[in-house]
Amino acid sequence: MLRIGMLTSGGDCQALNAAMRGVAKGIFSKVKDVEIYGFKDGYKGLIYSDFKMMTDRDFSGILTTGGTILGTSRQPFKLMREPGEDGIDKVEAMKHTYHKLNLDCLVVLGGNGTHKTANLLREEGLNVVTLPKTIDNDLWGTDMTFGFQSAVDIATDTIDKIHTTATSHSRVFIVEVMGHKVGWVTLHAGIAGGADIVLLPEIPYDLDVVVKSIQKRADAGKRFTIIAVAEGAITKEEAEMPKKKLKELQEKKKKKYPSVAYELAEKIQNKCSQEVRITVPGHTQRGGSPCPYDRVLSTRLGAAAAEMILKKEFGYMVAIREDKICKVPLKEVAGKLKTVDPKAGIIKEAKMVGISFGDEM
Ligand code: F6P
Numbered sequence: 001m002l003r004i005g006m007l008t009s010g011g012d013c014q015a016l017n018a019a020m021r022g023v024a025k026g027i028f029s030k031v032k033d034v035e036i037y038g039f040k041d042g043y044k045g046l047i048y049s050d051f052k053m054m055t056d057r058d059f060s061g062i063l064t065t066g067g068t069i070l071g072t073s074r075q076p077f078k079l080m081r082e083p084g085e086d087g088i089d090k091v092e093a094m095k096h097t098y099h100k101l102n103l104d105c106l107v108v109l110g111g112n113g114t115h116k117t118a119n120l121l122r123e124e125g126l127n128v129v130t131l132p133k134t135i136d137n138d139l140w141g142t143d144m145t146f147g148f149q150s151a152v153d154i155a156t157d158t159i160d161k162i163h164t165t166a167t168s169h170s171r172v173f174i175v176e177v178m179g180h181k182v183g184w185v186t187l188h189a190g191i192a193g194g195a196d197i198v199l200l201p202e203i204p205y206d207l208d209v210v211v212k213s214i215q216k217r218a219d220a221g222k223r224f225t226i227i228a229v230a231e232g233a234i235t236k237e238e239a240e241m242p243k244k245k246l247k248e249l250q251e252k253k254k255k256k257y258p259s260v261a262y263e264l265a266e267k268i269q270n271k272c273s274q275e276v277r278i279t280v281p282g283h284t285q286r287g288g289s290p291c292p293y294d295r296v297l298s299t300r301l302g303a304a305a306a307e308m309i310l311k312k313e314f315g316y317m318v319a320i321r322e323d324k325i326c327k328v329p330l331k332e333v334a335g336k337l338k339t340v341d342p343k344a345g346i347i348k349e350a351k352m353v354g355i356s357f358g359d360e361m
Pocket of ligand 1: 011074111134135136178179180231286
């Protein structure tokens with residue numbers, strides 16, 4: 001008898017169901033005597049022993065569905081180590097559930113925070129296999145995370161739609177794109193959607209350069225400017241601030257502006273005669289059906305995870321590098337962020353076709 005625990009943790013994204021289906025189908029195709037324990041709402045389910053038994057039927061018809069059939073939640077990594085208000089030592093509780101159910105391994109689908117906890121559980125002796133999910137694409141060790149391409153499609157579609165209204169008006173449009181502290185989604189959607197200015201956390205911007213770029217377009221007879229701004233974008237001054245001061249400033253700004261696009265809009269409006277408009281697609285970027293690329297990627301990763309489980313290879317994240325599926329030790333993944341390299345070819349090429357990153361004229 002093979003006993004597998006499975007959970008999805010952190011913010012959801014497209015193709016979580018497709019990935020779980022890949023794991024389950026891969027296992028069921030080789031072994032019949034299997035029990036899958038689906039933990040509800042992420043690590044919470046493991047902590048509080050809240051699970052449902054899953055059969056092969058549970059994994060049918062979910063390749064194309066969004067969200068996660070198990071539910072998910074965010075569990076701050078820091079809280080995992082210490083008893084919270086409920087007095088429960090969460091790590092001990094998770095270990096207890098794992099051993100009580102006599103699990104052979106735990107399959108965890110998640111992003112950065114999730115991987116820190118998965119690695120902690122590995123250190124505590126549990127057999128863990130993880131799959132890289134997040135629209136942010138910021139997991140170290142894999143070229144691509146599932147969810148990313150689907151989010152890029154949605155953000156691109158937003159910019160496309162803004163383009164048609166932008167051509168009718170002489171305005172500056174700001175589209176705020178998700179991505180937490182990194183700019184992968186913004187960069188790709190910005191290029192794909194033909195944004196004129198792309199602002200990323202990895203390339204701190206100069207407001208004067210942004211305004212001059214808008215003016216340059218207006219002087220050249222271009223009626224509009226579209227700016228794709230990452231939700232984590234920062235200015236050059238902010239990037240040079242001591243961390244503590246920056247944190248204080250960001251706290252202040254959180255009270256004043258709903259998000260970065262509003263602050264940017266106000267600053268541009270103060271220096272620019274064109275009207276400024278804001279679009280924040282927000283969680284739509286994580287919603288809906290996964291795009292074909294993500295369906296393929298998550299199926300491949302899921303099947304590879306199944307193979308690893310059958311071979312009893314634990315303590316790894318399944319990853320994709322140069323289109324090859326591989327395994328990366330969890331201890332190497334945990335706590336590292338994969339950011340956009342400002343010197344990467346893609347930035348140079350984007351600049352060559354006229355995209356401004358707000359850093360230089
Ligand atoms: O990590 C995925 C993500 O969508 C980020 O891009 C975004 O910053 C964050 O999650 C939003 O989190 P929440 O869904 O908790 O508001």
